[in-house]
Amino acid sequence: MKLTSIIPPQVNLANGSFTAPDVQHKSTLLGSLAGIFADHLAWQAMPAESAVYHVEMLPSCAQEGELFVGTTHLQPGKVGDEFFMTRGHFHQRREQAEFYFGLRGNGLLLLQHQEGDCTLEQVFAGSVHHIPSFTAHRLINTSDEVLSALAVWPTVAGHDYSALQPLGFKLRVFADGTGWKAEAQYE
Numbered sequence: 001m002k003l004t005s006i007i008p009p010q011v012n013l014a015n016g017s018f019t020a021p022d023v024q025h026k027s028t029l030l031g032s033l034a035g036i037f038a039d040h041l042a043w044q045a046m047p048a049e050s051a052v053y054h055v056e057m058l059p060s061c062a063q064e065g066e067l068f069v070g071t072t073h074l075q076p077g078k079v080g081d082e083f084f085m086t087r088g089h090f091h092q093r094r095e096q097a098e099f100y101f102g103l104r105g106n107g108l109l110l111l112q113h114q115e116g117d118c119t120l121e122q123v124f125a126g127s128v129h130h131i132p133s134f135t136a137h138r139l140i141n142t143s144d145e146v147l148s149a150l151a152v153w154p155t156v157a158g159h160d161y162s163a164l165q166p167l168g169f170k171l172r173v174f175a176d177g178t179g180w181k182a183e184a185q186y187e
Contacts, residue, residue, distance in 0.1 A: 009058055016071035016103045016148040018056055024070075027054045028087065030079075035165075036087060038172055038185075039080030051075060052084050053139075066155040074107065074139050074147040081174045083107075088138030088169060090114070092158030095133045098151060102127035105147035108140040108180070110169060118171045120182060123149060136164055140173050142180045 009020035031048025057070025077084040100109060102123040109121040114134045121129055131137045141147040171182050
């Protein structure tokens, strides 16, 4: 028997950055988030090239039984009074669940079951979040620092951004003094 010793990919648990030769990176710019924020005029007035969030992930085979692991780094900021957030999505295969692990910063995880019930969970370093099947999810940064969360999800899950259109999530989160408030957008 031949024994091989390798150094696996690594993740810095303080900030969520991966160390590996094949880390994949994707940035989402403000200009690509048309229709996501409530205040369309405030969104239009901001620089389209502003980075809202960055995702880094390790590659994996897209087949049954395999998992992706990645970190979302959501910048602090607001469009009008609404905090920066990820686009949010259902999984294409709705029965697929996911886990988020808060690494740094403070924010919220907005969960919306396909029947429309919503939950907000506080995200912070050390928080653990189970995103059930049949549930749309979005990160919202309510702090003045980067919000980073590590995610693990099935490679076959896929992302369905269109299922929330044209109405979007039922809840929006706005700045309220030094905190935040959630407002229902529709029933």
